[in-house]
């Protein structure tokens with residue numbers, strides 16, 4: 068079908084205002100902030116409802132047109148870049164918060180609802196509740212984040228990856244059927260995925276290659292009244308697993324982050340473990356502070372390390388969620404280029420990951436921020452190797468590209484798995500994957516998406 072006819076058909080579904088093939092729009096949707104090659108879509112369409120998504124997907128399926136779902140478009144690794152052309156399905160119009168259940172602690176939102184919208188809504192209408200926020204800019208969406216197994220400021224204390232906090236999904240399959248998954252499939256409430264067979268996993272971590280998520284049930288958690296932070300500093304990279312293990316062992320930290328960067332100059336060579344903790348009373352806060360300090364006592368008495376007094380302006384930054392420091396760092400080279408390898412890895416590999424990150428960046432002459440967020444009470448860490456760059460400096464872009472490729476390989480060699488990784492990283496994972504798992508992924512893709520229209524090129528199992 069000719070592009071003009073495709074646009075006419077899409078306008079009939081969503082209205083004239085919500086479809087575009089204007090060159091300037093296609094340009095914007097052809098790229099992201101990372102180093103991946105741009106690819107032009109044939110059109111951009113913004114559905115306003117699940118039934119419009121159904122109509123778009125049915126039309127795309129009939130005409131064999133690729134469809135790339137997109138939320139905030141902030142994933143950085145090209146996962147919303149339409150590798151094989153077709154349509155970008157921009158979900159941002161579907162941003163209604165449909166329900167907040169104060170008793171059973173969950174919210175139901177449309178897929179395009181942003182992290183910032185849900186956070187602001189809860190603060191205003193349900194101030195006793197909060198959800199786990201990634202440190203991504205607030206325009207990142209709830210669905211885009213769970214579609215890649217994101218994590219955030221409650222991932223350490225409240226159950227792991229954000230995909231594990233999903234209580235139910237509504238999804239449009241690549242063949243155009245609308246399905247509900249979790250308790251909402253059987254009773255009119257979105258409280259849990261169990262005890263039913265867990266079909267939600269077919270859409271979590273699949274980068275939009277198995278269907279379009281249209282609604283999400285997501286866990287909420289109590290918002291304690293008091294909040295404080297401790298920062299533990301050391302120059303000894305090998306101390307990290309022990310420091311982190313001690314903090315995790317107290318079960319008192321809400322969020323635990325580890326960071327290492329060459330700037331500012333006075334912090335060069337130091338690693339920080341930033342421990343956020345919360346409480347309902349001042350006494351509880353004081354008790355947690357005392358306990359967290361006491362488990363480190365023998366370490367700061369015997370090893371070159373200790374708690375850093377945190378000045379008020381620095382403290383304000385550590386206490387905020389999302390942490391804006393990473394967004395600021397993302398543009399430190401100016402020119403708006405930023406990409407990171409986030410590798411999910413065992414905590415004991417953090418020192419080797421730090422060394423590898425410093426070695427790779429030194430060899431390619433690029434700057435970096437390295438660090439980790441603890442996931443699920445210490446089951447894993449999301450270790451980030453973050454590389455900002457100036458997009459107009461093509462030499463720097465090339466060096467960052469090579470560094471990212473090597474970092475993906477290094478992460479795998481260290482026993483980690485690159486997260487939300489670009490196509491090359493996905494292929495490296497698939498090459499190393501156990502053949503039975505690979506074959507199962509292939510069968511699932513073929514059953515769910517026989518026409519191969521959903522975000523083709525990603526998680527491509529040949």
Ligand SMILES: Cc1cc2nc3c(=O)[nH]c(=O)nc-3n(C[C@H](O)[C@H](O)[C@H](O)COP(=O)(O)OP(=O)(O)OC[C@H]3O[C@@H](n4cnc5c(N)ncnc54)[C@H](O)[C@@H]3O)c2cc1C
Nearest residue numbers: 138139140141142201202203207208211212217218275280
């Ligand atoms: C400074 C900075 C800090 C960050 N910190 C974090 C962090 O702490 N934790 C974290 O998890 N991430 C972080 N990120 C990465 C990323 O921005 C987030 O994960 C973000 O939540 C992705 O959501 P999005 O709406 O932008 O997704 P998009 O980029 O729009 O999409 C991501 C993937 O999901 C798919 N997708 C999107 N919507 C749907 C849908 N409705 N149905 C099916 N598939 C869909 C897309 O096709 C794509 O494959 C950070 C990014 C930056 C720039």
